[in-house]
Amino acid sequence: MKATPKATPSMPIADILAPLPEELRRHLYFTLGHFTDKADDAYYYRALATAVRDRVTKHWGATRKRFAESNERRVHYFSLEFLLGRSLNNAIQNLGLDEDARLALHQYGLKLEEIEESEPDAGLGNGGLGRLAACFLDSCANLQLPVVGYGIRYEFGMFHQYIEDGRQVEAPDHWLREGNPWEIERPENTRTIKFYGHTHRGINDQGKPFSKWVGTHDLLAVPYDMPIPGYKNETVNTLRLWKAEATDVFNLEEFNSGNYPDAVVQKNNAEQISMVLYPNDASENGKELRLKQQYFLVSASLQDVLAKWVDQHGDDFTDFGKLNCFQLNDTHPASAVPELMRLLMDEHGLDWDQAWKITSGCMAYTNHTLLPEALERWSVSLFSRLLPRLLEIIFEINERFLAEVTKLYPGDMELRRRVSLVEEGDQPHIRMAYLSIVGSFSVNGVAALHTELLKSGLFSDFYAMWPEKFNNKTNGVTQRRWLSHCNPDLRNLLYETIGTGWESDLGQIEKLVPYADDPAFQKKWSDVKQRNKQRLAQYVKANTGVEFNTSALFDVQVKRIHEYKRQLLNVLHVVHLYDRIRRGDTEGMVPRCVLIGGKAAPGYHVAKLIVKLINNVGSVVNSDPMNKDMLKLVFFPNYRVSSMEIICPGTELSEQISTAGKEASGTGNMKFMMNGALTIGTLDGANIEIREKAGEENFFLFGLDADGVVATKKDYDPNAIISKDEDIRRVMELIEGGHFNATEPGIFDLLTSGLRNPHDQWLTIADFRSYIDAQAEAAKTYSDQKLWNRMSILNSATSGWFSSDRTIGQYADEIWKAKPLGAAKSGAAQKNGKG
Numbered sequence: 088m089k090a091t092p093k094a095t096p097s098m099p100i101a102d103i104l105a106p107l108p109e110e111l112r113r114h115l116y117f118t119l120g121h122f123t124d125k126a127d128d129a130y131y132y133r134a135l136a137t138a139v140r141d142r143v144t145k146h147w148g149a150t151r152k153r154f155a156e157s158n159e160r161r162v163h164y165f166s167l168e169f170l171l172g173r174s175l176n177n178a179i180q181n182l183g184l185d186e187d188a189r190l191a192l193h194q195y196g197l198k199l200e201e202i203e204e205s206e207p208d209a210g211l212g213n214g215g216l217g218r219l220a221a222c223f224l225d226s227c228a229n230l231q232l233p234v235v236g237y238g239i240r241y242e243f244g245m246f247h248q249y250i251e252d253g254r255q256v257e258a259p260d261h262w263l264r265e266g267n268p269w270e271i272e273r274p275e276n277t278r279t280i281k282f283y284g285h286t287h288r289g290i291n292d293q294g295k296p297f298s299k300w301v302g303t304h305d306l307l308a309v310p311y312d313m314p315i316p317g318y319k320n321e322t323v324n325t326l327r328l329w330k331a332e333a334t335d336v337f338n339l340e341e342f343n344s345g346n347y348p349d350a351v352v353q354k355n356n357a358e359q360i361s362m363v364l365y366p367n368d369a370s371e372n373g374k375e376l377r378l379k380q381q382y383f384l385v386s387a388s389l390q391d392v393l394a395k396w397v398d399q400h401g402d403d404f405t406d407f408g409k410l411n412c413f414q415l416n417d418t419h420p421a422s423a424v425p426e427l428m429r430l431l432m433d434e435h436g437l438d439w440d441q442a443w444k445i446t447s448g449c450m451a452y453t454n455h456t457l458l459p460e461a462l463e464r465w466s467v468s469l470f471s472r473l474l475p476r477l478l479e480i481i482f483e484i485n486e487r488f489l490a491e492v493t494k495l496y497p498g499d500m501e502l503r504r505r506v507s508l509v510e511e512g513d514q515p516h517i518r519m520a521y522l523s524i525v526g527s528f529s530v531n532g533v534a535a536l537h538t539e540l541l542k543s544g545l546f547s548d549f550y551a552m553w554p555e556k557f558n559n560k561t562n563g564v565t566q567r568r569w570l571s572h573c574n575p576d577l578r579n580l581l582y583e584t585i586g587t588g589w590e591s592d593l594g595q596i597e598k599l600v601p602y603a604d605d606p607a608f609q610k611k612w613s614d615v616k617q618r619n620k621q622r623l624a625q626y627v628k629a630n631t632g633v634e635f636n637t638s639a640l641f642d643v644q645v646k647r648i649h650e651y652k653r654q655l656l657n658v659l660h661v662v663h664l665y666d667r668i669r670r671g672d673t674e675g676m677v678p679r680c681v682l683i684g685g686k687a688a689p690g691y692h693v694a695k696l697i698v699k700l701i702n703n704v705g706s707v708v709n710s711d712p713m714n715k716d717m718l719k720l721v722f723f724p725n726y727r728v729s730s731m732e733i734i735c736p737g738t739e740l741s742e743q744i745s746t747a748g749k750e751a752s753g754t755g756n757m758k759f760m761m762n763g764a765l766t767i768g769t770l771d772g773a774n775i776e777i778r779e780k781a782g783e784e785n786f787f788l789f790g791l792d793a794d795g796v797v798a799t800k801k802d803y804d805p806n807a808i809i810s811k812d813e814d815i816r817r818v819m820e821l822i823e824g825g826h827f828n829a830t831e832p833g834i835f836d837l838l839t840s841g842l843r844n845p846h847d848q849w850l851t852i853a854d855f856r857s858y859i860d861a862q863a864e865a866a867k868t869y870s871d872q873k874l875w876n877r878m879s880i881l882n883s884a885t886s887g888w889f890s891s892d893r894t895i896g897q898y899a900d901e902i903w904k905a906k907p908l909g910a911a912k913s914g915a916a917q918k919n920g921k922g
């Protein structure tokens with residue numbers, strides 16, 4: 088009999104864990120209490136996730152220790168959104184547990200791919216902004232940077248989208264219903280958050296004036312930590328998500344007055360704050376609950392950081408600014424500026440100048456949009472009711488800022504009015520972007536064009552004042568999820584061809600360039616794509632019932648539905664191809680399967696109508712007997728991270744067709760490029776950099792550029808374009824003639840009148856001819872498969888720049904001045920004698 092080692096507190100944690108197959112059995116039985124042999128997949132998922140999490144936790148503890156012991160600058164990434172998707176496969180891959188996990192499941196005759204399907208997406212974000220935050224955390228862990236993500240643990244994430252009768256229907260996403268094995272509650276780090284009340288001013292014992300925020304309604308912020316494992320580097324970073332709860336003292340009065348049930352009901356009021364993610368992408372909201380969410384996140388997180396600081400350094404804040412940095416993901420957490428001022432002054436006794444030096448030296452702001460309707464503003468009256476002390480501080484920041492403006496530009500009253508943090512009017516508002524700029528040492532855009540447009544347009548007054556604050560950080564995506572995990576066949580082909588280093592250094596994918604014209608490699612390349620197209624076709628069939636012909640060109644546009652992204656232009660092109668098929672003009676056409684997917688904000692009427700149009704055109708086109716498998720159009724329902732993991736490997740043509748100057752960066756474009764899709768796109772956002780890296784001959788360019796958009800708007804006449812261009816005229820006639828809505832007359836009038844409106848902001852008709860021509864060029868290229876494969880290989884081979892490791896490397900060097908933390912050297916590095 089094996090002697091049982093005696094457990095002692097000094098026994099290494101690693102020795103407590105049994106091999107994964109045993110751990111799986113143990114968790115099924117002891118953790119989940121599942122006593123029979125046959126369980127639902129959900130049980131196996133949970134047991135495996137828990138077993139894998141235990142292994143993650145081992146490195147997590149070690150990483151925390153390294154953090155705590157180091158005296159390097161720490162970074163806190165504040166975001167209202169983290170669109171994480173699933174965690175199981177990511178953890179398995181990053182810890183190198185693939186074989187073990189397969190073995191563990193094999194004892195039950197199960198496959199990893201099947202079990203993974205039981206994990207719900209963590210959909211705590213709308214789209215690109217939230218997914219960027221998730222890719223950034225992955226890259227920070229990969230680079231071993233001391234970065235903590237701070238967000239909200241929404242009970243309900245991004246809604247589920249169903250399609251009924253061609254229309255979007257929303258259903259709640261209760262992603263936590265079956266529990267979340269990836270979170271650990273930390274009640275000991277609970278913080279108290281204040282709302283409402285008023286300010287009390289006085290003179291303290293030392294004769295100094297002070298302000299206190301009193302008479303508040305308080306609630307609790309309870310943290311739940313999620314592990315963010317680095318890639319095979321024994322580093323596990325933290326995402327801390329806050330849940331709102333009622334305080335026990337909240338209702339003391341009512342308890343005592345015998346109003347027990349009412350008092351308990353109040354508990355729900357507090358918990359509302361972390362109940363649901365606002366489902367608006369690129370538009371402001373203005374709802375009181377949203378401002379509460381923002382302040383809740385910011386106050387809890389700043390208190391958290393300050394409490395740790397005081398633990399380590401006492402009340403000496405001399406080096407606080409040097410050793411901490413806060414990155415604000417858009418203006419959503421902008422109240423961090425006045426909140427840090429408040430905490431430093433009211434809670435820790437610093438004076439204004441000391442607090443301002445610290446605050447403005449450690450806040451950094453990332454802008455994500457040029458759309459004026461997306462710029463956040465909060466009414467002064469709401470602010471003064473909800474956060475009265477913060478409003479006072481904002482007013483004082485503004486007064487001091489405007490004094491500085493007057494010193495720099497004496498007498499320029501117009502400038503003062505333009506840059507004021509307070510927008511005057513019947514209902515004065517706080518301009519959150521301006522507050523962020525004034526309160527930060529760094530302001531960055533997310534692609535080269537976007538940053539230039541910020542400097543010359545939206546923020547030009549601020550750029551003139553403080554050019555040194557402004558910088559660009561072109562977005563990226565993590566190749567661990569968006570290539571290695573989602574495209575295993577391509578991963579293996581890369582291993583076989585260029586080795587393994589690209590997984591944490593995507594620049595190495597350039598080694599593919601010499602293979603671009605190699606016929607044997609091209610064959611392997613297109614075989615991989617073919618298998619991914621088959622997988623995607625099955626997925627489309629299962630989710631829509633529509634059959635995709637896998638020898639057709641797979642043409643894909645997936646992203647939030649928004650007028651500026653111009654899904655409408657895509658539909659117009661499909662109608663044009665359909666029209667050509669009907670009139671027998673198929674010269675130069677190739678069979679095409681067009682997939683469009685994405686969610687519309689529930690209150691965004693036009694976007695929802697576009698969804699309906701896509702579905703209606705799809706059902707007419709797909710069932711027309713004239714169309715012998717030449718053309719398919721489907722709307723893919725409930726687009727999310729886990730569906731993109733199947734969609735992007737199977738895509739051949741990536742649609743990035745926004746009106747130039749409107750898409751800040753785009754990141755979907757990068758995922759497609761890595762997976763060998765060619766892009767058809769405008770000179771917008773990161774498309775410009777994609778085209779530069781891939782080479783202009785490997786990109787299908789069309790449409791007006793950002794300057795052309797501005798110039799065209801001056802005398803735009805879409806009706807003249809429509810009447811002069813036969814193809815466009817026919818497309819409009821089909822839609823306006825009710826061909827796609829025979830039983831619902833008039834429903835698309837809003838869309839067609841928008842296209843014909845000389846004030847149409849999105850210039851869809853202006854770009855339509857150029858788009859049709861670029862699509863014809865893409866079709867022509869596709870009919871030369873050798874050429875297409877070459878271009879596809881070269882797109883992947885030049886995608887290294889678009890790794891979020893590169894982006895985060897730049898944030899760390901140029902903004903955060905953060906260094907990697909004490910690498911526990913990986914086994915491989917030690918074996919190579921580099922450890």
Ligand SMILES: *Cc1c(COP(=O)(O)O)cnc(C)c1O
Binds near residue numbers: 213215645646
């Ligand atoms: C990458 C991604 C996005 C962003 O797509 P864009 O085309 O850049 O707008 C949105 N949603 C999901 C689920 C994604 O994975």
